[in-house]
Amino acid sequence: MSSENPIDICVVGFGAIGTLYGWLLSRSGKARISAVCRSNYDTLKEYGVDVESALYGEEKSWRPYRGKSVSNQSHEAADRDYDFVVGCFKTIPDVATTPEILGPLLSRAKTFVLIQNGIGIERDLQAAVPSASVLSACAWIDCTLINNYRVLRHGDLDRLVVGFHEPLAQSYAQGGDVAKVAMKDAGNKALETFVHLLQSGGGAPTAAVSIVAERWRKNLWNSAFSTLATLSRADLFEIYEKSAWEINEPVAAGLMNEVIQVARAIGITEDLLPSTAPRDTIAFAQGSYSDSSKGKPFKPSMLVDLEAGRPMEVEGIIGAVVKQAKEVGVPVPRLETAYAALRLLQRRLIAARA
Numbered sequence: 001m002s003s004e005n006p007i008d009i010c011v012v013g014f015g016a017i018g019t020l021y022g023w024l025l026s027r028s029g030k031a032r033i034s035a036v037c038r039s040n041y042d043t044l045k046e047y048g049v050d051v052e053s054a055l056y057g058e059e060k061s062w063r064p065y066r067g068k069s070v071s072n073q074s075h076e077a078a079d080r081d082y083d084f085v086v087g088c089f090k091t092i093p094d095v096a097t098t099p100e101i102l103g104p105l106l107s108r109a110k111t112f113v114l115i116q117n118g119i120g121i122e123r124d125l126q127a128a129v130p131s132a133s134v135l136s137a138c139a140w141i142d143c144t145l146i147n148n149y150r151v152l153r154h155g156d157l158d159r160l161v162v163g164f165h166e167p168l169a170q171s172y173a174q175g176g177d178v179a180k181v182a183m184k185d186a187g188n189k190a191l192e193t194f195v196h197l198l199q200s201g202g203g204a205p206t207a208a209v210s211i212v213a214e215r216w217r218k219n220l221w222n223s224a225f226s227t228l229a230t231l232s233r234a235d236l237f238e239i240y241e242k243s244a245w246e247i248n249e250p251v252a253a254g255l256m257n258e259v260i261q262v263a264r265a266i267g268i269t270e271d272l273l274p275s276t277a278p279r280d281t282i283a284f285a286q287g288s289y290s291d292s293s294k295g296k297p298f299k300p301s302m303l304v305d306l307e308a309g310r311p312m313e314v315e316g317i318i319g320a321v322v323k324q325a326k327e328v329g330v331p332v333p334r335l336e337t338a339y340a341a342l343r344l345l346q347r348r349l350i351a352a353r354a
């Protein structure tokens with residue numbers, strides 16, 4: 001590392017996404033990464049990880065500045081302050097909330113970044129650390145840890161959209177407008193620094209005008225394709241296979257249109273999330289998955305979790321939309337059916353782990 005005053009970043013959840021973004025941040029030469037790991041702790045400590053990315057290149061035996069075990073609820077990493085705490089763990093509030101997972105790290109930073117799927121995933125964190133800046137990011141990426149966590153395999157897709165969440169009104173109520181402006185400035189500055197670090201590491205993140213709208217846009221993909229794939233245990237090539245797609249297309253479009261209607265009802269306007277977004281999302285997936293002779297079968301992370309017997313991100317992807325639909329009185333029968341079926345699967349996964 002060349003920098004004299006390194007930016008200290010704690011990445012919590014060092015699965016494929018945490019490893020890839022931790023690596024890019026450290027490649028900036030300006031940041032040092034403390035990694036909070038679970039299953040890959042021993043491998044990372046002994047061997048490091050071989051990064052094999054079609055987009056970003058390769059590095060043998062990369063190790064973060066230090067690796068810490070998650071066995072003690074992130075306690076081991078809470079021995080210092082950080083410039084950023086970056087959450088790359090799955091959002092599964094029906095198992096543990098984000099504040100529960102971050103534990104003592106909550107008081108170790110003023111800026112948190114959540115790189116996760118789902119809607120409203122920032123809310124419990126904002127309530128737990130009202131004076132902090134909360135950023136979040138949507139990742140369109142295909143990466144996996146293989147060979148017993150020794151290799152990070154990444155293809156040629158990395159679309160990362162990062163943004164700053166408006167602070168909760170209660171967090172600046174006492175200080176009034178001055179406090180509000182100061183919080184916004186701090187958030188925007190943190191966003192600028194984070195984006196710059198990733199860019200310096202070779203990444204190409206985009207800063208969002210409205211990260212909330214971007215989260216709804218990303219959720220179009222997840223609520224349709226993650227749901228269909230998980231309930232049928234089919235990969236994306238199977239879903240897009242010609243005779244199957246005739247049946248699946250209206251189902252995917254129907255699920256996405258319900259998501260759009262809820263987004264509109266809560267105030268996400270056409271300029272932030274256009275009504276053409278479902279069509280664009282379908283076309284984007286079609287470009288990648290309609291020809292099975294090209295590439296390997298792709299499974300959304302929700303299906304990967306189901307097959308591995310791990311709890312899935314049902315609440316953030318579907319549950320949160322269904323709940324908001326109820327609050328604003330928008331009927332979402334397709335999403336409700338998907339949610340009910342996924343919840344039944346989830347109950348079994350959680351019970352098996354207990």
Ligand SMILES: CC(C)(CO)C(=O)C(=O)O
Nearest residue numbers: 139140141142300301302
């Ligand atoms: C969009 C995608 C497929 C990852 O890039 C995803 O969000 C997931 O697998 O859950």
